Amino acid sequence: MRKKIMYSFPDEVLEHVFSFIQSDKDRNAVSVVCKSWCEIERWCRRKVFIGNCYAVSPRMVIKRFPEVRSIELKGKPHFADFNLVPDGWGGYVLPWIVEMAGAYPWLEEIRLKRMVVTDESLELIAKSFKNFKVLVLFSCEGFSTDGLAAIAAGCKNLRELDLRESEVDDLSGHWLRHFPETCTSLLSLNISCLGSDEVSVSALERLVGRCPNLKSLRLNRGVTVDKIANILHRAPQLVDFGTGSYSAELRPDVLLNLAGAFSCCKELKSLSGFWDVVPAYLPALYSVCSRLTSLNLSYATIQNPEIIKLVSNCPNLQRLLVLDYIEDSGLEALASSCKDLQELRVFPSDPFGAEPHVSLTEQGLVAVSLGCPKLQSVLYFCRRMTNAALVTIAQNSPNFTRFRLCIIEPKTADYLTLEPLDVGFGAIVEHCKDLRRLSLSGLLTDRVFEYIGTYAKKLEMLSVAFAGDSDLGLHHVLSGCESLRKLEIRDCPFGDKALLANAAKLETMRSLWMSSCTVSFGACKLIGLKMPRLNVEVIDETEPPDSRPESCPVEKLYIYRSVSGPRFDMPPFVWTMDEERKVMH
């Protein structure tokens, strides 16, 4: 008789061990080791990330993980940022809040991205979670300051309220007064998205004054530069500060006060805001520059030499967001001053003009790639590019993890050789072995996709527009990119063949978006029929897709994997290709 040796620890010990495992991937790995580990792990999982709110139902999540304290949800497809997803498409958080209100009374954190959040949802949050601490609404919409008032009043232990880039109906600036006098727990407050309505600055000052742990404060445009000094004096411990409108009538005493206030903030590492900049107020920042690691000037319509002056004084800068007013000369200055730079984003000041008004070209990016060895993440809008420049950039910066290039005019060729930019982007994917995110632009043939399929093995997200010649392009990507999770395509001649050939691949990805391509309605139906674990949604705002022949291309297509079947909250212009529901809303 062999003695059975039990290697198991008591559950509590395992739970304790698991508590050190924070990453989702590791937690998921733990849960498939064996049944008992799965059971123990699910009871002690505290944080859940759901990249697509329609991939799973709230009930399923609650059933599997009964003791969650923190949840993150994402709703609309990324192209919703550019108005390609019609209003009313979906992404409503209310059903989630309703379920969680009952199941997770101890929920502490809710982070949402691209979701529709109503005042009703916010009120429910304020009422249902007694220990609620963190609310992040990234790029959300559907709520007003009434909902915010409910949060302010109801969440006694609120630590973080971050409304970044959300669209809020500003009914009244007085919602800030709803923070009770007893509220001293705030660590982070980001109201930069609120409009120019009068925000109660006095309420803001008092709030800031009584929260000694406030580390991050981002004001909205309604707060003018003359009000900043008072606020900063109450919060010298700030690490991250976003100004409001950086303008006011120029007065030397205001400037002096401002400079004094900034110099008191010894921990300040990150600055943003800067709407309506009056350049004369910029010197107030100089005392902070040497400590700055992050600077967001992407709303500041200042030009050189002011930009160069600022940037050259920030030797520790790791992250810079700026408008193309910086020009090539400013980027060269950046390259020589900021050797720690990791992330650069250059936005266009005049995106719809046909002629360039600033001297920002491929040279600027080449200079930065040469001068900043730690550069990892780039978002660059420009009007011309060459393969040679891209090859140089690729060779200079093999550490890129994110590379997004937007040449403003679609299908722009290499301006020197007039060739497509296939080789240039090919060099990027070949040299940057850790590339996770890539956005293409310019004139591109199927060739570039061949390079991507061959080399971009770690690529997780790819954005394509006005590129390619045939289905072969799409096939290269779907068959070659092993790590691909999100693919979004617009205005490319990709149709049925590649999609049908690689339908199984779609189940390994989070989602696929295709708009203004040549995928037929028949192919959509077929995928919906054959792949029950995929939700195939067709968006058509003019008429039902089945009122036309099946060979007709669909306007927009969104395919995502889901374990909860097709959704029930589709608006009239979205059709599901689910076999059971038989092409209906």
Place this chain on the structure above:
Amino acid sequence: MEGGLVLLGGGGGGNGGSSSGVSTNESAVLSKVEVVSEAESELELGLGLSLGGGGCSTGKTKASNSSWGECGRILTAKDFPSSVVSQRTNNGGPSSVAVSGTKRSAESVSHDSGSPTAVSQVVGWPPIRAYRVNSLVNQAKAQRGDEEDKPKDDLKKKHNYNGKQISSTVNEKGHLGFVKVNMDGIPIGRKVNLNSHSSYESLAQELEDMFLRSANSVEKEPSTMASKLLDGSSEFVLTYEDKEGDWMLVGDVPWRMFVSSVRRLRIMRTSEANGLGMYK
């Protein structure tokens, strides 16, 4: 990783695919789709994927719709009346339709040499979030004051929209351009970019396309319905909420004045609109 998927009735694996393409014949779609697996050589794949329904062409072909051959045809922009794939000026409006041949419309964009608004006619391009665009134009507005023709020197080279008048709506939120539109009886609202219009007529046209055409999906009313919204002869009338929170009939004041005071729009039933704005 198997890239192929056999959608034929028979056969379980996916490796036997030959190089025929996908037929788009209606009945054929469901019964005869063969697909190429990864194991196939790339050259064959190239052949396969670039073919229409036969097996006769070699090498790369552009995805011209005529290669579908006898198996059916993808309808292109040519097949539709020009009103469907039209050069709409709505930047942010989601109603810009590209049924097919958007490659065509993209081509026409880039071939449209000399047209100053070439880029702005493509929806959602360049890929910049609306609030960022609004913020830029709004700042220009704020710096110039309310007079559009009072340029400051340092702004001259910045905000040149090629001489186009920028009629900006600086509404209460300071968000330029996009205002919400609701229509009685339709629960879901939409958004429209006022900056892409320079007259009541074109605004009404877009609204008609957004709301009234999708409501009557089969009948395509002639575009005179647009003016009905404005002249009061239709079942619906176009109203707006102004800065002071009052609801007014659209069309009474000059366009630019309207644009600078409008907060949001509502397509109201005529019966409910009686007495609106009459006392203003």
